[in-house]
Amino acid sequence: MDQSSITPNASDQQLVANGDNESATSLLQDKQGRRRDNLSEVTFFEYMTVGILCYVNLINYMDRFTLAGVLDNVKTAFSIEDDKAGFIQTVFVVAYMVFAPIFGYLGDRYSRRCIMSFGVALWSLMTLVGSFMPEYKSFLLFRGLVGIGEASYSTIAPTIISDLFVGNVRSKMLAFFYFAIPVGSGLGYIVGSVATAVAGNWRWGLRVTPILGAVAVMLMLWVMKDPERGAAEESHMKTTTYKEDLKYLVKNPSFMLSTLAFTCVAFVTGALAWWGPQFIFLGLSRQPGVDITIGSVSYKFGLVGMAAGAMGVPLGSLIAQRLRPRLPDADPLVCALALIASAPLVYTALLAASPSVPQPLVYLMVFLGMLTLNLTWSIVADIVLYVVVPPKRSTAEAFQILISHMLGDAGSPYLVGVISENLKRKFSPFEAPSKLVEFRSLQYALFVTCFVEILGGLFFFLTAIYIVKDKLKVERAIAEAQAQNAEPSHSTAESSSAAE
Template sequence: MSLAEPASDSAPFFSSDSEAEGPDDQPAVQPEESASGVSKVRALLTVLILCYINLLNYMDRFTVAGVLPDIEHYFGIDDSKSGLLQTVFICSYMFLAPFFGYLGDRYNRKFIMSFGITFWSLVTLASSYTPKEHFWALLLTRGLVGVGEASYSTIAPTIIADLYVKGKRTNMLSVFYFAIPVGSGLGYIVGSQVSNVAKDWHWALRVTPGLGLIAVLLLLFVVQEPKRGAIEARPEHQLHQTSWLVDLQALSKNRSFVLSTFGFTAVAFVTGSLALWAPTFLFRAAVFAGERAPCLEAHCASSDSLIFGAITCVTGVLGVASGVQVSRQLRKRTPRADPLVCAAGLLLSAPFLYLAIVFAQASTIATYIFIFLGETFLSMNWAIVADILLYVVVPTRRSTAEALQIVVSHLLGDAGSPYLIGVVSDSLRKNDSFLWQFRSLQLSLLLCSFVAVVGGAFFLATALFIEQDRNRAENYVLTDDEPIVVPKSGRSTRVPVSSVLI
């Protein structure tokens, strides 16, 4: 089966603020729900299937975090080696993202995703059979899981972008990104509860592979590949493909894309650190306070993963929904609404995360309340950041842009943050007492609040350029020889390639 897509006929380009008229004053472009070549019902089913797969994606990613105390005890590893479990996964994920981004801009995205999900499901299943003498094998299989996830995360948002525009696109992206916190929370819940029932953490890793194979069948038999850019009246054959190096050069000059990517890097750093370490940190706090027995057996029974997972699910839904709604209302006053809401989310999350970490040993209830508030504000970014990328980048470069954002945000964010937190924790620990097991991890997690403030500053900087870069992307046409920026007046103006910021 070939991945190559056949060329398709499509309507001529016209400005997004005007409508081209055909004979007898009839619109020359099909209605929105059919312009992509996908029916309205099939488009909705596609979004729901992509949402389901995204949920599985994050369930699988954070199942390990839900049973981390069991894994540490089983393999006899310290905090730095525990942090490597997340780091090796993120590293393979981010380094392969550009490869799949390149493919996603040029070939059939449905088949690429199907291959990746099948691979990730099989490798996850294999990781559940790792013997205790071979911790390296668990690291290897967790790294290979990133191969499959890279093939999905770089491509799925671009399919939604080719099915919907403007307000509908934002709504569908919010549905898609609900799956991130909900799936993450389910990863903790399913991982910890399956481990509790089976009395063996290995079974926690055997849940998502079967669900992943169901996702592949849905992709192959229900999802239909949309035409790139047709929904925006900018079909891909009119925009033309440019070389990968030209794409990268153009994206590097897009200030809104670059700055929002650095802002999202801060989100990735904080969420990556909390995702792996929060349940273990809460468990150690309870042991230090005498509220829970230490982990001395093969199975470390704990309710912290369950509670943290439930909080992650709820705060994710509240955060994504409130972020989209606040942004929608603020857009009526300023076109800079999206980056301003992202900045507010990070800046407001910082003090609550700080208080959650500081209060951990004194009050469990206060800690959970502050975590709830901090994660809610942090989750306001997910759908909005994705929307920013899609409307400041032209359709033929979106998968590449997604891949580049994944590389940068993970390379400087959650690829290293879990390991960094573990290394700092080990370096601060004066002895192996319950006090210092808790205190060293507490001090290292304080880095999250500082990074959140830095991320907020990057989003504030994005607000300075967002309007200009969005207008450039919306009025951009690529001809055979050089790009044309079409202003809202409809008159075409040729400009040098080096001056076009896409």
């Protein structure tokens, strides 16, 4: 694309110099509009970069949920109950969220390609070594180290997409990127269950993704493109101190409210993804004449999750893109309605896993609950990128990861496990809990996710109040930076003309 088409000329600079912010914003939108909806202008190497990022995101989530697909085997191997089983995921997420701000700071200032390559190499190696750990505590340690490696990638990857594209092209690429999350999660269940069935040992499921991770490191180092920060918007804005970055984010209402809303999404996703196969297995195994295993349930749960994500993530992005021209605050409104619609569907799915309901209907309700939940993923990512200025986006991603995981899925698997164990003791205080007691205890514990979804919907509605104003602030800041960057070249041209 002709770079002059997005570089302000002298008259453009005058608009900003005169303080005409609305005109500056219109100018920016007009100059970026030529690339806003035109996928034909995306280069081969840009497609390659997005493809590599999606591949790494896919194996990233495969690794996270391989254990969830063989959770019953893990409990047996380490002789642990629900609370300690949930704590495995909590340790991973805590390490993930604690190190995310560090990588966010580095990602705004240093080579993103090198940082991500280091992170993928770290989590791949730690996953492989952890699969050989014989004791519960040593296994926990390595799951925490895996979380550190994954924090580097998840924090930085979306910002590379934001620096390559603008407008609806960016939205489409983000939808493709986040499409890999539910698909990768579903593959994690499938890989875990299939590897266990073939090798006769659940640990072999953890030894698949390290091989794929080694391929990802080579692709990132030698093929992937790492654009200049703010390149797509031609902003060239300078970085500020970390303290100023955090102050900017805390004072950004759209960012903070959407982060709280996404925290609710993370809470629900973490709880259902970790306990879903175990819960369905407990429910369906009570049906008369039915012979099922946790492996077969995990396999089907993975397929359902993949289908829900494959439809939900791009569908949410498409709905938002179609509504934006007529409804400027469409993004948070779509997310709010999706979460509120998901709550009764998840509740119905939790009730459906019983002896009197056919298996296909159970999985259908699970699919619908996950479909509506997945509508929010790429939209939330898009919101963060357009309400935050380019040099602060890695920090913003890291801050959102910290908050959403600290208050979301870092604790939800463990919290559900603790509630379930306490209910078991209440329902069966003097003897080992029956299968019915185990099922009911986990069912009641999972009901908390429905209330959290409603809370998330309310936060998204609040985001809609501020979203248009905050987006305009970013567009004005970028337009001003474009004008300021163009001034030296304009002055140089004038000097050359005078000399002649």
